[in-house]
Structures are given as C-alpha cells and as structure tokens.
Amino acid sequence: MFAHAPVFELADAAATEHVGHLLSRALPGAEAACIVYLHGELGAGKTTLVRGFLRARGVAGPVRSPTYTLIEPHAVGAEVFVHVDLYRLNAPSEIDDLALGDYLAARHVLLIEWPEKGAGRLPAADLELTLSYAGAGRELLMQSHGELGRRWLTNLATDTSLIPYLSNIT
Ligand SMILES: Nc1ncnc2c1ncn2[C@@H]1O[C@H](COP(=O)(O)OP(=O)(O)OP(=O)(O)O)[C@@H](O)[C@H]1O
Numbered sequence: 001m002f003a004h005a006p007v008f009e010l011a012d013a014a015a016t017e018h019v020g021h022l023l024s025r026a027l028p029g030a031e032a033a034c035i036v037y038l039h040g041e042l043g044a045g046k047t048t049l050v051r052g053f054l055r056a057r058g059v060a061g062p063v064r065s066p067t068y069t070l071i072e073p074h075a076v077g078a079e080v081f082v083h084v085d086l087y088r089l090n091a092p093s094e095i096d097d098l099a100l101g102d103y104l105a106a107r108h109v110l111l112i113e114w115p116e117k118g119a120g121r122l123p124a125a126d127l128e129l130t131l132s133y134a135g136a137g138r139e140l141l142m143q144s145h146g147e148l149g150r151r152w153l154t155n156l157a158t159d160t161s162l163i164p165y166l167s168n169i170t
C-alpha cells in the first residue's frame, strides 16, 4: 500500500492518536527491543501519538510527556513500553543515567521524543517518525531502518484503516 517512507496527513489530535494506535497494532515480534524516535518541534504531536500507541497496548493511566523525569516505563504483562522525552537533557552523556540498557530486551519498546538531544548515546532507531505543522493539522513522515523497521512498516501497510490518512504525495 505504501513505500518505505510514507507520509500521512493528520487533521486533528484524534487522527494523530489513531495512527499511533495502528502503529502499535502493527508491531512485529522481535528478539530485541523496538526503538522509535519521534522528531518534531514543540507541540508537534509526539506525545499524542505515543498516547495512542500505549492505549492500544492496554495502558490505561495518564500518558504525558515525561519532561521532568525524562523516562516513564509502562509495563503491560511481560512487555515494557518506555516513554522517553529528552527535551530537558543538558548533555548527551546524561543519557547514561537513564539506564535505557535495562529496557533493551525482547518485547520492549522505547518511544523517544527529542532524540536529537541524545545524539551519539542512543540505541539506533528501527523507526523514525517526524511530525510537522501543516495548516491546522500535522503531517507525519515514517522512515524505517533495518530489518525490524522494514517488517513493521510492511505490517502497517496491510492495515486499510490507514488509507484515510495517506498523503497523495506518497
Ligand atoms: N494532528 C493534529 N492536529 C492538530 N492538533 C494536534 C494534532 N496532533 C496533536 N495535536 C495537538 O497538539 C498539541 C501538542 O501535542 P503534544 O503534546 O502531543 O506535542 P509534543 O510534540 O509532544 O510536544 P512537546 O515537544 O512539547 O513534548 C496538543 O494540544 C495536541 O492535542
């Protein structure tokens, strides 16, 4: 249904949340953790997408940007979904204090806002999401890296629920 770097048009926050939900549903099984980078300026909708993703996995409590704690793990059974927001990181070396290595096991997912703040210290992304302002809504670019990212987008491409969001320019 789409190429390796599809673009989606998200008219409102509900659309952002829904695409997060669909992305979560398409998550492939893997030996290692899945790493997702969320790029985009302040207010671009990164946390909104993460909220949809986590809701789809059964996380019921509040999902806010962990701007002060920087890291918020959500455990669901044997899976751990780790929401990270590096906006307030002072230096990439502070990443080591977050002990992200504890979460790199199979069936764990790291969702990282502001990954550029941790440049050089983060595990490589399987999927990079870039949200940008587009009129009153947002545009979302998805890029996969490596085998796991490719499998994830291939799964997602079979989900017809995504069709309304696909941009004509892909
Ligand atoms: N597609 C969209 N169209 C319009 N508004 C949206 C869309 N997606 C999210 N929003 C709204 O944008 C605002 C900011 O969203 P959010 O907190 O998710 O941004 P963020 O990228 O995480 O920001 P920060 O960098 O500050 O953490 C919220 O009010 C949210 O409802």
Ligand SMILES: [Mg+2]
Binding pocket: 046, 047, 048, 065, 085, 113
């Ligand atoms: Mg946020």
